[in-house]
Amino acid sequence: MVSIENFGVSFGNTKILENINFDVKPGEIVTILGSSGCGKTTILRAIAGLQKEHKGHICIGDECVSSKEIYVKDREVGYIFQDYALFPHLNVSENIAFALFKLSKKEKEKRVDELLEQFNLIDHKKKQIHQLSGGQQQRVAIARALANNPKILLLDEPFSNLDAMLRYKTKIWLKNLIKKLNLSAILVTHDKKEALTVSDKIGVINNKKLLQFDTAQEIFDNPKSLYVANFLCEINQLPNELIKQLDLKIEDSEVAIIKIDKSIVSLEKSNIAVKIIDISFCGDYYELVIELTNFKNHTLIVKMQNISNLNILDNAYLHINKKDIKIINK
Template sequence: MFGIKLKDFGISFGNMEILKNVSFDVKEGEIVTILGPSGSGKSTILRSIASLQDSFEGEILLNQTCLISGNQKCNKDIGYIFQDYALFPHLDVKENIGFALYNLPKIEKQRRVDELLKQFDLVEHRNKQIHELSGGQQQRVSIARTIAYNPKILLLDEPFSNLDSILRHKTKLWLKNIIKNLGLSAILVTHDKKEALSISDKIGILQNKTLVQFGTPQELFFKPANLYIANFLGEINILPKALMQDLRIDIPEHQTPIIRINQCHLTSTPLDTNQELLVKQSSYCGDYFELVLQFTKYSGHSITVHCAQEHEINSTVYINLQKGNILKVNTQ
């Protein structure tokens, strides 16, 4: 069982502390995504694992036997895929892929390159220069070159950021299958929450210089540790505490009641259990309208909903908030 483990990891640049007490592990065949705002240290974690960043605190363990700590380094089992692909412009496709195989005999190297060209659907592009390829093709070359020497750990730093939305979706699913089929331990850094939720076995979220929650996408989505994580992973509405009192839902002082936007459904029926609201804004978003609604009973409180039909400004609508869909999360 090959995996990777960070234990009490921390790093500072001069007097500026970037990360502290970060601990998580990645099992064989598992994809772990690290999420956090810009500058939170996501890429620094990858760089430290790959021995591109020195002077960190704590330990990084590979397969429980290879320790990266202090001056000890072991990166022969690690593959790093950069955001800009880091391809060699003076080499063609087959030469880029075979670059890491310089220790192999010529015949064996050619066999491995041919195998990768076929696996990554690049056979017809084998003799092309890098500038002749599309962004998606360049990315496949980058990944093939990294996979060429059979790493056990795969580090991916914003690997889809240079692709358009359609190609991004296709490549994400393709890469997930590659990782699973090869049984790699992968750590992905991204700012895209939907990407993280759909591709990951586990997600870790950075906040205030540390890892505040680590678990499956379902655990983080339905049981967020705090308001920041709930809002980071999906669009939410914060509900008035006075409404919670009327619904007889107890909310401790340190918690905030929320409901996800996709669980807010409008109705035209003014039942006693429904909340009355006024339409204050309406935006057309293609396959739905986004409405900003103001509670008539709870002055100053608004929520956002998505619906199939357009509504006139200042018209009255109703919403039935199911108690089971209301989450209580820590404010901090």
């Protein structure tokens, strides 16, 4: 449904994005993940037609909507902004109806009533926006975005203003809605947990480039670079000298990583001596900060369920299964 080809954006002489390529199928949720300011929202704005100047192509269905000849074409896009962008001087019904300016008054009223019912907003239809909770405001924003039956839904940090429990419930509800309506959805966020729990596919952006684009599980299990691994997982970077001692091959351009829950610290001897620098209780697990005895100033974090007999400043040993070590590009 959506195809981004060789996409790039520059503001003056400053390149923001370059050579971005990805597709979104109907019923698929794709998340663009990256740090603040990396250009995620710029991609959404360009798909919606709000960012006009860019390189490359944006195609919806079989048509390239970024060409000058058909730029004004209705893109069948619904956009949910980070701050919802609701009109404070309009009530709930009027905010939703704002997107239906092409319909007759009767048709507009019918569609608004359908959306109020669908999004459980009937009891709030005449309320002003400031009278609603954050979750209710978000539902109004989503209802407005879907009012014209778009084929594409663009979501810019849609859960950032919600508390933890409401965020969790809303993610499930919205994910099911997207699947039910068979929409092509593109979400931008800097929250890795949000990306992993919602997405069919994830693209990670850094330094103007799309570093990796794959299914959520594949990109989590097999990151192709240190940046992607650090962004999506909790990892330790192991010294190259240690990797060679473990009889694993590694090039100077590569690094060895292991997830922090894939190592064990104990008093039982191994070939990797460590000193325990700190122990933190984190509820249902402990985090240990350790220093590798033979690699001074190289510290690791280890996540463990049980730390019996271990204390701060103990000399202990690190146990690693070689199959859990991944060799990736820097």
